[in-house]
Amino acid sequence: MNLHKKVSTLSKEDLVELVMDLVKGDENVKQKVEYKLLTPNDEVKASKQLIRKYINAYKRQGFISRGNVYAALKGAELVLQKGREKLVSGEEETAVHLGIAILSIVVEMLQFADDSNGEIGYIINESTTLIRDGSSLVLLSSDHHKQDSIFQLILKEAMHKRYDDWSDFRHELLDVCTVYSARSSARQMLEKTLDKLLTQASTISSWSSSYDQTILKELQFKILERNGELEEANQFINQNLEFENFREMAIEKAIENADFSFAVKLCEDGENNDIKYLGLVKKWKQYRLQVYEAQDEVEKQKEILLEFVYDNEYDAYGRLKDLYPAEKWKTVVEEIFEVLENKSDHLPYVYEYMAKAENRGDKLLKYCKESPMTITELYPYLTDDYPDELNQLFTEYIRREAERATDRKMYRNVCRKLKIYQKACGESIFQEMVNELKQTYQRKPAFVNELDKIK
Structure with a gap:
């Protein structure tokens, strides 16, 4: 049955009667109809x-x-739906009011609800989108009074104390406010607000404070961009290079303009200024590498790529190798292996990666001696040239694993490794190991039982 088609044929009186029957039978339906x-x-x-x-x-x-969070948000969902309908019907001002009504209440829910499923966050994002979309439509109208009124409403909400602990939501609302910045009165109010927030954030020394300052600076920058003040925007970037995003923008712009010397200076200054933050230092070096690639500065590329290899960056290994002729690379790769072997007590993953790529069984044998568990994966590289060493390493590893095993799950794990041992070292040696373990652990019937299952 096409229910929609059938209902559409009912008379007005029948529809009213049907709705009233539904309302009487369900309190939730009554609330929806009243709304x-x-x-x-x-x-x-x-x-x-x-x-x-x-x-x-x-x-x-x-x-x-x-x-219970999903059910508790049902009212917010209904209001959100109505707000979207208001946008379609040309009532964007009301849509913004409804978006703020949702946001102002639901944000406070975070203080007393478990949002592990992200349902509150979803409603917050949707209500912010409703406010943003409504603002875009408000700005299309010629009613300046309406524009000023909605701008002040959003700005007031953004500065409410409820967002003191949820600055990301405050920043989202302030971001919406930037769309009104073409109006001088709105821009002055917004810039004054951003300056005030920046002053407050600068007095606090913490990661969150630095983050807040970065976002607020980006909002100031967005105002300049929205109003087409490109020269001022470029000056603003160069005045705020201590912030990661602005240094990044400056570097990318310098590369785009082929101003390579300035790009390198920006990178090197960043490396020096951010020396305490290894992630940022690496980012600036990656940009510097990009500049050297654009300039075809091969030797400088080699320097940075070699640093990355020593920092366990296996992607850098292939790029570095491509910069050398084959004969020269043989010498270079030996030097890299030697440095990695002497650099610390632990061989990094890039050592294994390089050894496999270079088909160096001797280096993989060294790696397996340091990390015995890797023998289960690396044995194919050792079977031809190092059968005796492989058997010794694998035997010692299996014996240690068996000694540590204390329950059936661990016994089964030993047996799985024995199957790999069988492939790596052959049937006869495998059978000898199984018999040895049965004899050694004869008082552990569960272990012996699992060993009997191996074929």
């Missing part, structure tokens, strides 16, 4: 009441468990 019939004057107020009603209904001792 649909609200007048514009009271719908924002009623929307807040509806959101809170569902939230309060699922609180247990002041907390909403993960399983």
Whole structure:
């Protein structure tokens, strides 16, 4: 049955009767119908009441468990749906009001609800999108009073104390405010607000403070970009190079303009300034490598790529190798192996990677001696040239694993490794090991039972 088609044929009287029957039978249907019939004057107020009603209904001792969060957000979902309908019907101002109504209440839910499933975060993102979309439509109108009113509403919400512990949501609202910055009055208010927040953040020494400063600076930059002030935007970038994103923008712009000497200086300054932050130092070196590639500076490329190899970057190995003729590379790769062997007490993963790529069984044997468990994966590289050493390493490894095994799960794990041992060292040696283990652990019947299952 096509229910929609059948219902559409009902008379007005029959529809009213049907709706009233549904309302009488289900309190939730009654609430939805009442919400649909609200007048514009009271719908924002009623929307807040509806959101809170569902939230309060699922609180247990002041907390909403993960399983109840979805149901507690039903009111917010209904209001969000209405907000989207308002956008379609040309009531963007009301849509923004509804978006803020949702956001202002749901953000506070984070203090007393388990949002492990991300359902609250989803509603917050959707309500912010509603505010953003509504703002874009508000700006298309010629009603400057409406524009000023909505801008001030969003800015006021952004500066509410509820966002003191949720600065990302504050930043999202401030980002929406930047779309109004073409209006001088709005821009002045927004810039004053950003300056105030920057001053507050600069007085605190913490990672979150540095993060906040970066985002606020990016919002200031966005205002310049939105208003087509390109020269001022470029100056702003160069004035804020202590912030990672702005240094990155400056470097990319210098590379784009083929100003390679300036790009290198920006990279080197970044490496010196951020010496305490290894991730950033590496980023600036990667950019410097990019510049040297653009300049075809082979020797300088080699220097950086070699640093990356020593820093366990296996991708750099292939790129470095491509810069050398085959005969010269033989000498270079030996030097790299030697440095890695003497650099620390532990051979890094790049050592194994290089040894496999270079088909160096001698180096892989050394790696397996240091990390015996890798013998189960690397044995194919050793079977031809180092059968005796392979057998000794594998035998010692199996014996150690068997000695550590204390339950059936661990016994089975030993047996799985024995199957690999069988492939690596041959049937006769494998059988000798199985018999040895049965004899050694005859008082562990579960272990012997698992050994008997091996074929």
